[in-house]
Structures are given as structure tokens and as C-alpha cells.
Amino acid sequence: MNHAFEEKEYSKRFDLALWKKLLTFCKPYKKKMILLGFFMLSLAGIDVLFPLMSKYAIDNYVIPGNTDGIIWYAIVFLAMVVVQALNIFFFIDIAGKIEMYLTYDIRKKGFLHLQELSFNYYDKTPVGWLMARMTSDSQRLGSFISWGLVDMVWGGSLMILISIVMLIMNLKLALITMTVVPVLVIMSIYFQKMILKAYRKVRKTNSKITGAFNEGISGAKTTKTLVRESENLKEFQVHTTDMYNSSVKAAIFSSLYLPAILTLGSIGTGLALWFGGEGVIAGVVTYGTLVAFISYSVQFFEPLQEMARVFAELQNAQASAERIFSMIDEVPQIKDNSQVTQEFGSIMKMKQENWPEIKGGITFENVTFCYKEGENILENFQLDIKAGETIAFVGETGSGKSTVVNLACRFYEPTRGSIKIDGVDYRERSMLWLHSNLGYVLQTPHLFSGTIKDNIAYG
Template identity: 50%
Template sequence: MNYLEEEEYQDSKFDIKVWYKIFSYMKPFKKNVILGILAAIVLAAIDTIYPLINKYAIDEIIETRSLEKLPYFIAFYILVMSLIGFMVYGFIINAGQVQQKLSFALRKDAFKRLHELPFSYYDKTPVGWIMARMTSDSRNLSDILSWGLIDLSWGLLMMTGITIVMFIINVKLALITLSVLPLLIGLSIYFKKKILKAYRKIRKENSKITGSFNEGITGAKTTKTLVLEDDNFNDFDGLTSNMRRHSIKAAMFAGLYFPSILFIATFATGLIIYYGGMDVSADIISIGVLYLFIAYIGSFFEPVMQLANILARFQQAQASAERLIDLIDMEPEIFDTKEVIEIYGDAINFKKENWEELVGEVEFRNVTFKYSKGETVLSYFNLKVKAGENIALVGHTGAGKSTIVNLICRFYEPTEGKILIDGKDYKDRSIGWLHDNLGYVLQSPHLFSGTILENIRYGRPEATFEEVEHAAKLVEADNFIIEFKDGYNTEVGEGGTRLSVGQKQLISFARALIADPKILILDEATSSVDTKTEKSIQRAIKIVLKGRTSFVIAHRLSTIISSDRILVLEDGKIKEEGTHNELIKLEKHYYKLYTNQFKSKVIEESKNE
């Protein structure tokens, strides 16, 4: 929540660099921008000229009572109307294009950057914050830079045009009209500030309420079991009544603003009618001129109101721009060098034709590693793993198991030393190449909402149904899948909530099998499942690990025993390594660990045989 409060709601000083960056995004479609602004210029000119033509019509037709020139005026009006139609069309089409293209370009870059940012970024950044950047910020910006920008050009030009024409026609009346301008501008700024401030408070309350909704919904079970409904409701009540107060305030200011402007406009019209009327009766000016000024007052006030609005929105949009640019410009801590990208492609555009086949040999060579905040976890760590070897990582909490695995995945990189894959530093090839050949089955596997079929297919999108079914059968997921009414087309629900933990694991194994990675990382789940599923999982793991290099953070004795090599880790060092039988014979660390942690499980697992 603090994250939101600090960042979201501050006014910022005009920052040319941010706008330069955003405007450079508009270069590819500057044609649309220019055409839109051109349409706005023509419309502004028409808005200026149109009352002027009416004035001549009044003077030439009504005053002289002759219809001689009427056909010309009719022809002219038809022309003007078609021109207006055409220009409005051009205005809407081009503004719409600018808006769509800009928001697409911004979102594309932000999305690409999100793929390049390391895991650690997601540890620090709330998902809601990222979502807001991708949705409301990019929408704000593209709105203001399309409709806003074109409206701004229209308003400014029309006001300039009208002012010039007024002074040419009649200086006195022009001065009278403009005399209310300072009042108008002052009032507009005052109200806009008040309204924006209230809105900002509303949004702040709103994000608190959304957060509270979120907690209320996701924590509903806990709330109920702890009988916290009352407290929750009171908190929520407090939040919403704040929101109501600010909303009423905003509505009040918005409600007062328009009538005040209208009042000034009417007052100005009164002045013009008074002074202009006297001039008309003294025959100093024509009725047409009087009409012209009355008409101009009307068309003068609209852009002033719009401008106040647009300028206020520009200020907000700058905050959006800053946050988006911050995200887009964020340097990922782990990235491919230019040379590597040249050959292997970037995070989105792979150049698979240049990718070498990955065999699966992994080597840590004098790897020292520490997290950006923290102490050294590994120092001069060495490990050589043959292609196809199954490694089990065991050790107490904090021993460095996850760290080793994270390094292999290149979620982090060695602070010193190298990690070699097939004998070559993995930094010399792209992250995309590595990740395409690497599978990671997490402790709590994530399923995407969609069907079981789709979820297994994520492993390899082009897999046929038969291949999916085959994989599911191998890991024994098929048994429970076909029991569902919809079989493979069963919807798993958001995050797979409609499936049990064991079922999710089996599906994630099928997914890994279909992807057929050369290196597989498995963070074994500790959660207990029923005996039958447990047996299935044990067999599934054996099948999934077969024939590939694997690193398993192991909790199951069955996995550990059948691995080719067990690494016993302590404080980032390998204390012992070997097969289960070798290590048991040593009667040292592994033996102790085994007797403490696993013995009970052995009895349990053997009971299940």
C-alpha cells in the first residue's frame, strides 16, 4: 500500500526529458499526429469564420432585405458543412489511431521489459502496481497525447483566431469581451485544482478499498475461522465513508464550476448587448456585428474550459509518463550482451536457427555468489554434472539449495566465477536459449486458467492431443483426468483451484514431459497427498527425470535414493556427495540427516508398498 501512496499521487514539475521520450514514441506515426492537428486547425478556422459569415448574411440579407445573395450563402453553408464533416472525420480517425498506436507501443515495450526483469523485481514490486502501469497509465498517456493534444491545438487556435477577428471588427467590443477573461481563467484554475485534489483523494481511498476488497475476498476463509467479520466490516465502513466524503466534495466543486463559468459568460453577453446595443441604435455598428460578438462569447468560453481541463490532465499524464518510462528504462540485472542478442535473438524474438543443441552438461567453476542484499552464500563453489545425470540436493534450510538452482536457471548470475553449460560460459548464449531447454517444476506448480489440455500444452504449444494424452498417461495423470466429465477439456479454474495439490503436480509433470527439456529442475513439494497419488507422483518423477540432467531439491526418500548423486549441502558447501548407499556407509552428515528426517518416512513409504 505504501508503494502506491508514495508514488501514485504527487504532482510533478514539468519534465522535458520525460516528454521528449514519450514524443519519440510517436515518431513512427507522426503522419497521424500531423493530420489530426491539421484537421484541428481547419476546424478552428471554420469555427472562427462561421459566425463571421453569419454576420455578413445578417448584414447583407436581413438589413438590406434583398435575397439576391442568398444562393451564394446557401452554397457556402453547404460547403462549410461538408468541410466540417470531413474534418471531424479526419480528426476522429487520426486521434483514434494515435491513441491506439501509442498505447500499443508503450505497452509492448513495458511488456517486453517485464519479461526481461529478473525474479527479484517481482519480489519487490506488487502485481497491482505493474498492472496499473500497463493499463491506466498507458491509457492516460495515449488519451492525452491524442485527443488532448488535438483538442489543445484546436482550442488555442480558435481562441487566437477569434481574438484577432474581434479586434479587426471592433476594438471596443473586443476589449469588453476579453475583460472577463482573467476572471474566467482564474476561476477555471481554482476549480480544476480543487476538483483534481478531491479526485486524487478519491482514488487514494479507492485503492485502499480495492486492497481491502482483495484481502477480504482472498482472506475470507481465515476471517470466518477467526471470527473477524465485525472488525473487517468496521474497517471497510470507515474506508467507504471517507470515500463518500471526498466524492461529495468533488461533485460539489464540479457542480459549482460550470454554473460559475456560465454566469461569467452571461455577464459578458450582457455587457456586449448593453454597449453593443447602444452602438447599434446610434448606428455606429450593424446588427451583424452585435450578433458576431454574442456568438463569439459562446465559442470563446468552451475552449477555455477545455484548456483548463487538458492542462490539468497533462500534469497527471506526466506522472503516468514518468512511471511508465521508469519501468521501460529499468535495467534488468541479468541481460544478454549485444553480441549475444545479435546471434541468438532477444527475449521476444528468438533466432532459433542459430541455437546450438543443448546436451546437458553443467559445471560450476569457482562460483562465488551473494544476493544483492546479503552475505556471500557460495564461495568458490565447484560442481561438475554430466549430461543426463540426476542430482539430488539435500540439506538444512538456508543451506543454499534454491540458490544453486536459481543460478543454473540464470535467475541470478555468479558474482564471480562461471557456470558452464556444455563446456561454454552460459553468458555467451542467450537467456532464451537456456530457458527454452530448461524445465522448472515448482513446489506449488502454477496452472493457468483454461483447460487441462491447454495447461499441459503450455510445455510445447504445437503438441498434438495424442502427445498430450501420452504424456499424461506416462505420469499417471490420465487416470484422474478421464474421470472428469469433460476429460481433458475440464476447466482448471484460476490458478488451478479446482484441482487438488497432487493433481496439479501430476499435470505439471505432464507439462514438463511434453516440453522435453534437456535440463530439469524440480523443487519437490513437501505437501502430503493421499497414498495413491503419492505413489503416482513417485513414479512420475522417475519418468520425468529419465534421460535428462536434473537437479532435484529433494524431500522424498524415493527420489533421493534413485538419484545418481546426492549432494549434501551445508552453508553453501558440499559436505558430502555420492549415492545413497555410499553415504549411508560413511555414517556422517547424510546418515544423520537420513536418520533424523527420513527414517520415519521410510517406514511410511514402505508401508505404502
Template identity: 45%
Template sequence: MAAYEEQEYNKPFSIRTWAKMLPFFRPYRKYFGISFCLNIFLAGVDVVVPLFQSFAIDRFITPGSLDGLGRFALVYGLVIVLQTICVYISVHAAIIIEMNLGRDLKWAQFEHLQTLSFSYYNTTPVGYIHARVMSDTLRIASMVAWGLVDMFWALLYVVSVFVIMFLLNVRLALVILLIVPCIAVLTVYFQNKILHWNRKVRKINSQITSAYNEGITGVKTSKSMGIEKENAHAFFEQTLEMKRAAGRSAKLNAVYIPAILLFSSVAAAVVLAQGGYMVQEEIMRLGTLSVFISYAVIIFEPIQQLARLLADLISCQANIERVMDLLEQKSNVVDRADVIEKYGDAFSPKQENWERIKGDIVFEDVSFMYPDGKEYVLEHFSLHVPAGMNVAIVGETGAGKSTLVNLMGRFFEPTSGRILIDGVDYRERSQLWLHSQIGYVLQNPHLFSGTVRENIRYGRLTASDAEIEAAAESVSADQVVKKLEKGYESDVGESGGRLSTGEKQLISFARAILADPAIFVLDEATSSIDTQTEQLIQQATGKLLKGHTSFIIAHRLSTIRQADLILVVKDGKIIERGTHRELLEEKGYYYDLYSRQFEEEASMQVFAEGGRTGC
């Protein structure tokens, strides 16, 4: 199976990309305003502090006088106290921005994921989605809350310092100003290289997350096949590639920032030499030189900080591109605006307008091609399924048995033709209206983390405990519950991992019974279930389907003999249709499938009986 190839993000730094984040910034503009305003004050204080030093040297130290020292100390102390208060408020605002922005980005992605069609999940590994929702949003929130504000402070500080230096002494200010074009040249040179490697780091991180997810969810398979060593080696190779990419990024930053420091240090040395000479010649006061020395030393840090944050800002664009790529994904199945207006959507349903589904289904000249396909898997297919009919879909593994079910459930839509539910094109009504009336029982059903009672209640959230227990008893799921230590309050584990496949199926049957939908879809696979559980499931199936329109994806042909209609699928095409008797009489593909499977089951039974008798 070919590995999923993630989209490359190779755009240069773009204001338009960052502008896409404005809707997420807007709710917190008050906190942005507070943070930026306070940083203006803080930058001013940091700029003024060396001037206090200059004043003290020229007013108190050089003349040897303490006149006015008390007032000076009071003003200086007041400035420091105000600076401390502003830092506290600014940090508080940044924390609010970071926490809330991260939450909003996660929520927006999670909500959007609920609206995407099956095709997106069929082609996108969980690890890649997880990396976008978790790590990318954290990086963006951190950069916006702290990085942008720190960049604003650093830029304001550097500009203010240069303004004051020019006012004090143009000659020395020009010497220090020489570092600015050097920084500009270095930034232009390094930004694309840094951005490239940081994008690569984020891409590999997604692959590692995906591999980690598969390693955990597939641990039983790995252990049963004894491939732990191979898994570990593959994971090591991915992390090694991550290390190399991160190393290249780190090396670029390691060259970029010290290069800036080098130019800054040279400029500071020149200032010390020139300034010392000017003080000696009494062209400049000692206090003024002390200001220049302080600025020349202190300005290194904000310039380095500005350079580092600019590199982070550049690399963070890759995170924004990945998050926005997910948010801009379009579903292949979308309700029209007028349909949403009447029926609502998944998050704001208008159930008072929903018609009750009877279950009469018509495929009217339907042709279908998968979104990424090149040929039709259904062509001019027509079928009428009256309400209450039981339709079985059979075929070998990979034949395309789920296509009809996916079309009927509107997880995909016909490329041409129509599907009618109770005489109305199902595109005239909302997806949620239809999905709420379809009950699914899968071959390996998914249970959510929580108790047995909570999992059954998902069928109908308003159901009482008595209704839940009655639904379980009707399909014999109560026999599973009796074996559990805490009964209905027993935890099923992640994905139902504490229960067997058969036990999970029985609970999913109870959940479906509780929902009481008009249409049922069953992935009827019982090959890995013990005989007793299989009998319980067969009994539950009979109760479940009684009086409902149903589609059974059949794996064991002996279980669908009583189906009203059997559709035989081969290579994605429906090649035969009829009842069990009719298809056997035709002696076609279904006949061959049934005969072959009957012989295999008979052989297995003989071997099983031989094992019990010791033969």
C-alpha cells in the same frame, strides 16, 4: 508482511515527461497531421459561422431585401456539408490513434515485462502491474487521441475569435479579453492541486486492483478461513479512500471551471451593455453586435473546454509517469551486447548458434547477496556438479533453499565468483540459451488456460500429438487424462483450477519430459497429495531425472535418500553437504531434521491406521 509501497509521482507538469511518449506517437503522425489540419478548418468554420449571421442581418434583415439570398444559402450550406465531412474524417483519425496507441503501449509493457528479472516480480504486486498495463494506457490513449486535438481546436478557436473581435471593435474585444489573465491565474493556482489528487487517485486505484486480484486468486483460502467479512471491510476502506481522493479532485475541478464561467459571464454582460449603447448611438451596426453576442456566448464553451482539458492533461502526466516507470525498469540480469549479437535475445533467438548443454555445472568461489539485501547469503561457495548428478537441497521452511537454484538458472547472478556450464561462464552465453535447457516442476505448478494437450505442448511447441501422448504415458499423466471427460482436449481452467495439485504436477512432468532439457529443477512436495498420486509422482520423478543433471528442493527427506549429493541449508547458508549416509553418520543438523521428520511421519501413520480400525 509489510504492504507494498508504491513510488510517489510528485513531479510538476513537465514537457520532458510527455516527450517520452514521442516514440509511440511517431508511427501515427499521418493521422495526427490529418486530425490537426482538419481541426484548423473546423475551428475556422466555427469562427466564420457568426459572420454569416452578421452578413444576413446587415444584408437582408435590416434593409428588408432578399436579393442574393439564394447564393448566400448555397455557400452556407456548402460550408456546413464540408464541416460534417471533416468532423467524420477527424473522428475516424482520432479513433485510429486511440486504438493503436493503447495497443502499442500495452504491447511495449508486456514485452518489457518478459525481460525483467525475478526480483521485480518478487517486490511488485500483480495488481500494480495490471493497473499500469490496462487502465493507465487507456487513459493516455484517450487523452492523446481526443484531448490534445480538442485542446488544439479550442485554443485555435479562442485565438481566432479574439483576432476577429479586435478587427471589428477594439473596445469590446478588450472587455472580453479580460477573462484571459483570470483564467491564467486560476490555472496556475489549481494545476498542482489537481495533479496531486489525481496522482493519489491513480495510486489508490492500483491498490484496489491489487486487492481485487488477491481477493479472486485467494478466494479458496478466504472461504476456508472464514474471513470474507474482514476482506470485504478492508476492500471497503480502500474504495472509501479512493472516493475521498476522487472527491477532492472533483471539488477542485468543480471550483475551477465555474470560476472561469463566472468571469466569462461578467465579461458577456458588459459586452451586451456597451454594445447595445453603441448600436443605439449608431456607432456600431446591429450585425456586428450580433457577432459579438454570438462570440461572447459561444466562447464560454471552448474556454471551459480548454480549462478542463488542461486539467486533464495535467492529471494524465501521472499515468505517463507510471507507464514510463515500468518501461524504464532495468533487469538485474542482462546479456552483454556481444552475447546478444551471437545468441540473440528472447524475441529473436539465434538457435543455430546455441551449443547443446551436457549439464556439467561448477560453482567457483561464488558469493551472493540479493539486490535489496544487506548481507551475503552465500560466501565463497564452490561446488562441482558433474553431468547427470542428482543434487538435493534440504532445510526448514524459509531457510533459503531456492537460492542455489535461482543462481544456477541465472535468475540472479553471483555478486562475485563464477558459475560455469560445461566449462564456460554462463554469462558468456544468453539467458534464453540456458533457460531453454532447464525443466522446472514446481510444488504448485502453473498451468495455462487451455486444454491438457496445449499445456503439455508448451514443453516443445513443435511436438506432434503422438509425442505429447507418449510423454504423458511415460510419467503416468495419461491416468489423469483418462478421468477427464474430453481427454486431452479437456480444459484445465484458469491456472489449472479444475485439476488437483497432484494432477497438475503429473501434467507438468509430461511437459518437462517433452522438452527433454539437460537440467531439471524439482520442488518435490507431496504432503498434500493422496498416496496413489504420490506413488505416480515418485515413479515419474525417477523417469524424469534419469540421465539428467537435477536439483531437488526436498521437503520430505525420505524421498531423497538416493541423491548423489545433499546440501543442507540453514538461515541462507549451506552448513552441511554429503550423501544421506554420510550426513546421518555426522549426526549434525541433517540428522536432527531427518529424525524429527521420521518421528512425525511415523506418528501420522499410527493415527491414520488407528482411524481406519476404529480405535
């Protein structure tokens, strides 16, 4: 197991710079996002009109027993239903596409960058951690940006419109109905903070579990050879127990939060019914107004719950963004300088026409190298291999045989000294040029999923 790697703690405050960086992924879909916002505003507007339509029907048709103009009323109501159905269809379609596009782009960016990172990054970073970044974190970001936009635009505009309509209809009744809002906001902030804290630990532990799965499967032969099954199981149980405890804690807070919100919402509705009913009896409030207020009080608290969830998910998504960008922003320890890239090309854009012919001479000049600072594997190492010459390295395990080969392939670079290919420092040549001209047969070959033919063709 990789115990050397420990994931860092990320900021719990809103990071504007990070979100600006993340929004660069949204630029290609700016028009789609604006269109999505339009449909959500339209959806909120229609949602607000339905209770008004009910009020109009009760006050003008039901109570008086009048049917004049009811056909036109039915036509308008049906048209609103059709518009609402179209709004729902288009916003689900657009939001779903934005989620898929963003997730794809984030994963593509991450995968391309992983191709450019040096071996030392993979030496210190567990595969499970990388897998979690490329899968669950990327998916979470794509989902939050698309569906979070839906909930924020719809919820915010619906609450504003409902508040305006209620205040215009009956100022006193509106203020009474909304007295529970401050309590609800404070309660939402508290519960979502506690839920987020628990889920942060769940995600962190999940990365460790993913890493343990990967190492357990890839290292199964070693585990069985060394009879480490029992110890590995104990280590794995520690992670799963941590995840179980954190998940249960989050579930407890979630189970308390929803009933509390529903109770407060019911209190708001009850206040509207109580004082509105008194107004109806006193003749100062119409039946239609009372029904509309009850509908609005129910509608008002639904987007508030959704927005509280979105604000909680904001921290959730920010944690995912920080993890992904910590990977994407990782600078390769070994890379070609700008002059070499300009002349010979990059991994994704080769300039093979400028590649010099290789003869095969390799020279190590006073090479010192260490994987960890202060622990030299090679010190002032000298070696001159002529073109066409065959040599063999013989020595004890850990004496540096593989290190010499890895340095020659430029998987790592010397701490001091230089390595020359055909008399030229290999840092003055493209890594892709060098790797394309070297045949490196691994001690333990890796077979990719597919046929033997596919694997041979891959090489």
C-alpha cells in the same frame, strides 16, 4: 499484502525530456497527426465564419427586408455546413485511430520489456501496480495525446481567430467583452490544480486497490487457511475509504469550477449585450454586429474551458508517463552481455544455429547469494553435479533449496562466485539457451486461461 513497495512521488513540473521521450511513440503517426491538425484548423475557421454569416444575413437581408442574392447566400451556408460535417467526421476518425495505435504501441513496449525483466523486479513490485500501468495509464496517455491535440489546436486557433475578428469589428466592444478572461484564467489554474491534486491521490490509491484485488484473489486459499478474511477486509477498507474521500474532494472542486466558469462566461456575454445594445441604440453598432458579438462571446469561453482542462490533464498524463517509463526504463538485473547476445541471439531474435549442445554438468564454485543485502542465503556454497546424475535436496523451509534451483536456472545470479554448465560459466552463454535446455517443474503449477491441451502445448 505487499507493504514493502511504496510508489514514489513524481514531479509536478513540466518535464520536457519526458515528453520528448514519449513523442518517439508518435513518430510513426506523424502524417496522421499533421492531417488531424489541418482538420482542426479548418474546423476552427468554419466556426468563426458562422457568426459572420449571421451578421451578413441580418444586416443585408433581415433588417432591409431584401432578398436579392439570398439563394447564393444559402448555397454558401450549406457548403459550409457540409465542410464542417466532413471536418468533424475526419477528425473523430483520425483522433480515434491515433489513440488506439498509441495505446497499443505503449502497451506492447511495456509488455515486451516485462518479458525481459528479472525475477527480482517481480519480487518487489506488486502485480496490481503493473496492471495499472499497462491498462489505465497506457489508455490515459493515448487518449491525452490524440484528443489533447484536438482540443489544443482547435481551442487555440478558435480563440485567436475570434479575438482578431472581434477586434476588427469593434475594438471597444471586444476589449469590454474580454475583461473577464484574466479572472477566468486565474480561476481555472487554481481549480484545476486542486482537482489534479485530488485525482493524483485517487490514482495512487487505485493502484493499491488493484494490487489488493489481485492478492486477495490469487491468495484466497491462503487467506481462508489462516482465517485472515477480517484483517484483509479492514486493510481493503482503508484503501477504499482513502479513494472515496479523495474522489469526493475532487468532485466538490469540479462541481464548483464548472458553474464558476459558466457564470464568468455569462458575464462576458452580458457585457457584450449591454454595451453592444447601447451601441445599437446610438446607431454606432449594427444589429448583425451585436448578434455576432454575442455568438463570439459564447464561443470564446468554450475553448478556454477545454484548454484549461487539457493543461490540467497534462500533469495527469505526465504522471502516467512517469509511471510507465519507470517500468520501461527498469534495467534487468540479469541479462546477457553484448558479446553473448551477438553470438547467441536475444529473446526476440534467437540464433539457435550457434547454440552449443548441452550435456548437463552443473558446478557451483564458492557461490554466495542474498536476496537482501547483508542477509546471505548461501555462503561459499560448493556443488558439483555430473551429467546424467540424479540428486535430491533435503532441508528445512528457508534453508535454500529453491534458491539453489533458481540460481542453477539463472533466474538469479550469484553475489559472488560462479556457476558453470559443462565447465563454462553460464554468464558466457545465452539465458534463452539455458532455459530452453532446462526442465523446471514448479512446486505450485500455474494454469493459464484456456483448455488443458493449450496449457500442455504452452510447456
